[in-house]
Amino acid sequence: MTVTVExxxxxxxxxxxxxxxxxxxxxxxWLELFDEECSYRIVPRENFAAGLPLALVLCESxxxxxxxxxxxxxxxxxxxxxxRHLVSGIRFRGRTGDVVRVDADFxxxxxxxxxxxxxxxxxxxxxxxxxxxxxxxxRSRVAVxxxxxVPHAISTPI
Amino acid sequence: MTVTVExxxxxxxxxxxxxxxxxxxxxxxWLELFDEECSYRIVPRENFAAGLPLALVLCESxxxxxxxxxxxxxxxxxxxxxxRHLVSGIRFRGRTGDVVRVDADFxxxxxxxxxxxxxxxxxxxxxxxxxxxxxxxxRSRVAVxxxxxVPHAISTPI
Amino acid sequence: MTVTVExxxxxxxxxxxxxxxxxxxxxxxWLELFDEECSYRIVPRENFAAGLPLALVLCESxxxxxxxxxxxxxxxxxxxxxxRHLVSGIRFRGRTGDVVRVDADFxxxxxxxxxxxxxxxxxxxxxxxxxxxxxxxxRSRVAVxxxxxVPHAISTPI
Numbered sequence: 001m002t003v004t005v006e007x008x009x010x011x012x013x014x015x016x017x018x019x020x021x022x023x024x025x026x027x028x029x030w031l032e033l034f035d036e037e038c039s040y041r042i043v044p045r046e047n048f049a050a051g052l053p054l055a056l057v058l059c060e061s062x063x064x065x066x067x068x069x070x071x072x073x074x075x076x077x078x079x080x081x082x083x084r085h086l087v088s089g090i091r092f093r094g095r096t097g098d099v100v101r102v103d104a105d106f107x108x109x110x111x112x113x114x115x116x117x118x119x120x121x122x123x124x125x126x127x128x129x130x131x132x133x134x135x136x137x138x139r140s141r142v143a144v145x146x147x148x149x150v151p152h153a154i155s156t157p158i
Numbered sequence: 159m160t161v162t163v164e165x166x167x168x169x170x171x172x173x174x175x176x177x178x179x180x181x182x183x184x185x186x187x188w189l190e191l192f193d194e195e196c197s198y199r200i201v202p203r204e205n206f207a208a209g210l211p212l213a214l215v216l217c218e219s220x221x222x223x224x225x226x227x228x229x230x231x232x233x234x235x236x237x238x239x240x241x242r243h244l245v246s247g248i249r250f251r252g253r254t255g256d257v258v259r260v261d262a263d264f265x266x267x268x269x270x271x272x273x274x275x276x277x278x279x280x281x282x283x284x285x286x287x288x289x290x291x292x293x294x295x296x297r298s299r300v301a302v303x304x305x306x307x308v309p310h311a312i313s314t315p316i
Numbered sequence: 317m318t319v320t321v322e323x324x325x326x327x328x329x330x331x332x333x334x335x336x337x338x339x340x341x342x343x344x345x346w347l348e349l350f351d352e353e354c355s356y357r358i359v360p361r362e363n364f365a366a367g368l369p370l371a372l373v374l375c376e377s378x379x380x381x382x383x384x385x386x387x388x389x390x391x392x393x394x395x396x397x398x399x400r401h402l403v404s405g406i407r408f409r410g411r412t413g414d415v416v417r418v419d420a421d422f423x424x425x426x427x428x429x430x431x432x433x434x435x436x437x438x439x440x441x442x443x444x445x446x447x448x449x450x451x452x453x454x455r456s457r458v459a460v461x462x463x464x465x466v467p468h469a470i471s472t473p474i
């Protein structure tokens with residue numbers, strides 16, 4: 001399994017832009033990081049490990065991701081926190097044509113309206129990335145949350 | 159906007175060395191990561207978002223950064239914590255000649271003299287990096303803190 | 317001191333795989349990231365800074381690392397947490413032939429059986445990496461823990 005230098009950078013840039021788009025609340029930009037054919041899920045680690053289908057968030061098409069963006073932008077009037085994603089350990093697991101299996105690790109910190117911060121979530125991304133025309137997009141992203149017992153509801157994407 | 163492979167690595171190395179210089183308390187080395195013409199600021203996220211000028215730390219020249227190093231080294235007799243920076247999501251935002259606009263995300267963990275650790279700060283770097291002679295230096299660095307309500311005073315740089 | 321593009325990627329991949337092997341509890345894979353001639357230690361920051369030899373974990377050969385894997389796999393029946401490593405700031409400190417001195421920063425988050433998460437440990441890796449045949453392996457790894465006062469015993473590797 002091989003990725004070229006350019007492909008490796010395109011994938012790293014995708015991961016960096018994904019985090020920034022959420023943390024800067026540019027959700028339309030976030031949407032455009034997904035391929036036309038895509039899925040997005042947030043799954044508790046124990047469910048993922050057991051092969052159980054239950055997801056905290058489940059979008060099985062780009063239209064479902066788009067609906068989520070619309071809902072989040074409407075809910076934003078009541079936004080009471082901001083997110084900060086840290087991502088490391090990007091690793092290449094396999095390749096089928098232009099689709100690369102990629103894993104990575106994430107931690108999300110949140111700050112509330114009082115400026116108080118804490119660790120919100122951490123876990124693993126399990127992804128399929130499509131490479132086309134020098135760009136990388138998510139065919140599928142599964143965010144597996146280690147700490148499924150989160151202190152409050154998940155609203156913004158992970 | 160394009161950075162070459164070598165420039166990308168030079169920028170990554172700059173970010174890694176910046177974190178290490180602070181965490182290893184090599185503050186003279188930290189100073190030399192700034193260009194002769196430079197600025198350094200730590201700004202709360204809400205102020206930054208609102209365009210307000212208030213900064214927690216403000217150095218508008220390299221001499222002001224140098225003064226800060228001297229003050230920190232004198233205060234070090236009373237140092238009661240150590241820092242650990244994690245940085246990810248380095249992304250290239252634009253370029254004008256040899257100056258590249260770069261963003262990244264950071265989290266700083268601190269340990270006190272009892273060996274107890276906690277998350278101290280997290281947020282976003284908003285930078286201008288000068289590339290010259292195969293090296294990268296900060297023309298300007300703004301550390302935007304998401305958690306402006308920090309548990310204790312900021313002393314070492316972020 | 318120079319590493320080639322390919323060597324840089326091989327080292328980055330080693331660091332990503334090291335974190336994943338522990339977090340996915342693939343300890344035999346973790347073992348194989350060490351060179352035949354190797355050592356592995358976890359040391360509190362204050363001991364490391366003072367040059368004191370006391371280590372929280374000390375493996376002075378690959379057989380000792382292997383013994384640790386066996387012990388951990390046996391103890392796994394009682395596993396009550398999962399780990400998540402974030403690693404950044406990989407930096408190249410020197411080179412002697414095929415052996416590269418590398419530093420990096422880490423944070424380890426843990427989740428317990430209730431799905432509650434927290435920061436477990438953070439600090440610095442101080443490593444010697446052997447490059448051979450396009451692969452990178454640890455000749456030695458020292459995990460220096462900033463927060464030596466950990467909330468519970470260290471079991472899985474850092």
